[in-house]
Amino acid sequence: MAVSAEHIRTLNKYEKTILLALERGMKNYSWVPLEQLKTTTKLAESEITYRLSRLIEWGMVRFNPVPYDGYALVFSGYDTLALGTLARKGTISALGTQIGEGKESVVYDALGLGPVAIKFHRVGGRSFSSARLNREYMPEEGHCPWLIASRKSAEREYLALTTLHPKVSVPLPIDNNRHAVVMSLINGANLNRCQLECPAEVLDDILANVRAAYREGVIHADLSEYNILIEDGRCVLIDWPQWTGTDHPNADTLLSRDIDNILAFFKRKYQLDYDRGDAMQWVIG
Numbered sequence: 287m288a289v290s291a292e293h294i295r296t297l298n299k300y301e302k303t304i305l306l307a308l309e310r311g312m313k314n315y316s317w318v319p320l321e322q323l324k325t326t327t328k329l330a331e332s333e334i335t336y337r338l339s340r341l342i343e344w345g346m347v348r349f350n351p352v353p354y355d356g357y358a359l360v361f362s363g364y365d366t367l368a369l370g371t372l373a374r375k376g377t378i379s380a381l382g383t384q385i386g387e388g389k390e391s392v393v394y395d396a397l398g399l400g401p402v403a404i405k406f407h408r409v410g411g412r413s414f415s416s417a418r419l420n421r422e423y424m425p426e427e428g429h430c431p432w433l434i435a436s437r438k439s440a441e442r443e444y445l446a447l448t449t450l451h452p453k454v455s456v457p458l459p460i461d462n463n464r465h466a467v468v469m470s471l472i473n474g475a476n477l478n479r480c481q482l483e484c485p486a487e488v489l490d491d492i493l494a495n496v497r498a499a500y501r502e503g504v505i506h507a508d509l510s511e512y513n514i515l516i517e518d519g520r521c522v523l524i525d526w527p528q529w530t531g532t533d534h535p536n537a538d539t540l541l542s543r544d545i546d547n548i549l550a551f552f553k554r555k556y557q558l559d560y561d562r563g564d565a566m567q568w569v570i571g
């Protein structure tokens with residue numbers, strides 16, 4: 287399932303044409319018929335089937351023979367399209383190695399104007415039914431729910447970053463294409479893996495940023511020690527696709543859960559005992 291930088295560079299123009307035709311076709315079909323690909327690409331059938339066989343071998347496309355010969359784009363084909371566009375725009379020039387993998391994304395470092403992180407959202411696939419329950423922006427079941435949901439998730443994260451940067455310590459948003467978000471690469475470790483020298487300072491810094499986000503009308507809604515990076519002793523809050531507005535009916539519940547997660551972590555690991563009511567009042571005050 288991993289993106290291969292080598293295949294991105296060697297993708298033939300016909301293969302690119304076919305991936306784009308599949309992407310368009312997936313608005314109307316779960317499995318795009320060969321006939322449809324012939325019409326939209328205007329390529330010979332032998333050329334199309336040869337190119338498809340390579341794309342299938344690279345894990346970018348899947349084939350289904352019943353009830354008709356149909357082809358579907360899968361995540362790494364979609365990754366390749368996004369990377370191609372980002373490379374053409376000059377946002378990135380080279381893809382590095384995988385630096386993170388969560389429940390619903392895979393993150394790589396890459397080279398842009400400087401070092402950047404590129405996060406490919408992967409909503410759906412195996413986890414689709416549970417994801418649908420959790421995410422209010424999940425569309426109705428369409429022909430290709432994972433593609434739409436992953437794109438929306440990336441757009442939503444990008445919107446949070448552009449809204450919050452630089453008032454809140456978040457990665458600098460650089461670009462968004464399809465289900466991919468390009469942002470500054472944070473040079474630090476996840477909070478759960480750090481051994482802090484001044485934990486009280488870091489906790490205050492986190493609460494100050496939760497407060498600053500709240501003032502911009504934004505609640506993270508999945509805040510924990512896993513979604514905070516520590517760079518030069520300062521916190522950076524990451525992983526924003528599920529953010530909600532402070533006008534959301536469950537805003538208070540979501541905010542107090544975020545704060546609880548953080549306070550519980552600092553109590554468990556550093557024996558810091560902050561009053562949750564006081565912290566909550568301070569954040570919304």
Ligand code: ATP
Pocket residue numbers: 385386387388389390391392393403405457469470471472473476508512513524525526
């Ligand atoms: P979920 O919480 O749904 O599983 P996720 O964990 O897939 O989401 P993120 O938390 O955004 O998505 O990213 C996964 C990991 O990738 C992070 O824990 C972090 O280690 C790394 N990472 C993400 N963004 C950056 C960045 N801008 N700079 C450096 N590392 C990053």
Ligand code: MN
Pocket residue numbers: 388512513525
């Ligand atoms: Mn995460």
